Amino acid sequence: MNSFELSSGRISEIRKNSFFVRFNGQELPAKLKGSFYEGDPEGFPVVGDYVSFEYNPAGDSVITGVKERKSLLMRPDQSKTGVMQYMVANVDYVFIVTALNEDYSYNRVARYSSLVQQGGAIPVVVLTKSDLCGNVGRYVREVESISENVRVHAISAIYDIGLDELEEYFEPGVTICFMGSSGAGKSTLLNALTGEETMKTGAVRESDSTGKHTTTHRQLIELENGVSVIDTPGMREVGMAGVQDGIDDTFADIIELESRCRFSDCKHDTEPGCAIKAAIESGELAPERLMLYRNLSNENTRNYAKKKEISKWHKAYKKYLENM
Numbered sequence: 538m539n540s541f542e543l544s545s546g547r548i549s550e551i552r553k554n555s556f557f558v559r560f561n562g563q564e565l566p567a568k569l570k571g572s573f574y575e576g577d578p579e580g581f582p583v584v585g586d587y588v589s590f591e592y593n594p595a596g597d598s599v600i601t602g603v604k605e606r607k608s609l610l611m612r613p614d615q616s617k618t619g620v621m622q623y624m625v626a627n628v629d630y631v632f633i634v635t636a637l638n639e640d641y642s643y644n645r646v647a648r649y650s651s652l653v654q655q656g657g658a659i660p661v662v663v664l665t666k667s668d669l670c671g672n673v674g675r676y677v678r679e680v681e682s683i684s685e686n687v688r689v690h691a692i693s694a695i696y697d698i699g700l701d702e703l704e705e706y707f708e709p710g711v712t713i714c715f716m717g718s719s720g721a722g723k724s725t726l727l728n729a730l731t732g733e734e735t736m737k738t739g740a741v742r743e744s745d746s747t748g749k750h751t752t753t754h755r756q757l758i759e760l761e762n763g764v765s766v767i768d769t770p771g772m773r774e775v776g777m778a779g780v781q782d783g784i785d786d787t788f789a790d791i792i793e794l795e796s797r798c799r800f801s802d803c804k805h806d807t808e809p810g811c812a813i814k815a816a817i818e819s820g821e822l823a824p825e826r827l828m829l830y831r832n833l834s835n836e837n838t839r840n841y842a843k844k845k846e847i848s849k850w851h852k853a854y855k856k857y858l859e860n861m
């Protein structure tokens with residue numbers, strides 16, 4: 538390839554403002570073309586993006602464009618400013634990795650499932666450390682009860698239990714992203730599945746079973762079988778913002794029931810002909826699932842309002858600067 542020829546590759550890693558582009562089995566260091574900084578933050582490349590770039594054999598190549606995305610996962614910034622953080626793109630499956638100890642949370646699985654479906658990927662809950670749990674079946678059933686759109690597998694990476702169930706996802710051309718809390722066993726699972734020490738792993742604190750952020754940045758690895766995997770650092774919080782469709786997909790049965798209420802604006806309170814109340818009475822719908830659906834939706838609406846407020850403020854400030 539000649540220097541400065543336009544090629545296309547895939548973003549494998551981002552460290553501060555240094556980008557790495559995977560091209561022909563190499564990782565090329567790259568920078569962004571200046572115009573990216575004037576555009577929308579959503580247009581910035583993230584790990585997993587396919588990009589066009591000008592090759593520079595002697596130094597940084599220059600990323601000139603981002604190709605259309607098949608999926609894009611995002612979450613609200615942790616500092617609760619209402620700004621979105623774009624995480625990974627072009628992922629087919631997200632392994633929502635949750636350990637079968639104090640890490641396990643019904644609520645968090647629903648949150649991950651919502652953001653994954655919002656982004657256009659398929660959520661697969663992987664319950665790890667099954668060797669430490671005496672009642673694996675109970676947790677599998679509980680995850681299954683959260684959403685009919687979520688798949689679930691219980692595994693032990695250390696004792697090689699259940700790993701064969703995950704093979705069906707490893708089809709050539711597929712991209713799988715591993716997400717979950719620090720210490721949940723994402724990197725250990727990745728190593729077990731690839732049969733080599735691809736990622737560093739770390740011990741967890743005994744006091745609360747959580748990890749110490751052994752993996753510090755997102756990284757895309759291309760395996761020999763043509764599958765790409767993305768390991769990510771542990772996430773502490775999964776806030777809800779801009780993911781109402783994803784929440785509705787997770788709780789698709791509730792949306793379906795609502796459509797059967799006699800009144801289209803039914804509050805499921807005292808209205809006659811309420812399908813939600815009838816489903817709770819018959820035991821078809823668990824009241825705690827309805828509560829979870831409402832809580833996640835309310836949080837999503839609150840954060841969205843905050844985001845709009847910030848963008849209004851941003852625009853006003855820009856106008857003020859322009860008129861100075």
Ligand SMILES: Nc1nc2c(ncn2[C@@H]2O[C@H](COP(=O)(O)OP(=O)(O)OP(=O)(O)O)[C@@H](O)[C@H]2O)c(=O)[nH]1
Pocket residue numbers: 665666667668669692693694695696717718719720721722723724725726737738739740741748749750751752753769770771772
């Ligand atoms: N008993 C048991 N321990 C496991 C299993 N999988 C992982 N571990 C242990 O859990 C600890 C954390 O594993 P990691 O793979 O580093 O966790 P991680 O999710 O990658 O954590 P971060 O990189 O910090 O986000 C390590 O001590 C692993 O040996 C398992 O299936 N069973």
Ligand SMILES: [Mg+2]
Pocket residue numbers: 723724725736737738751752768769770
């Ligand atoms: Mg890790």
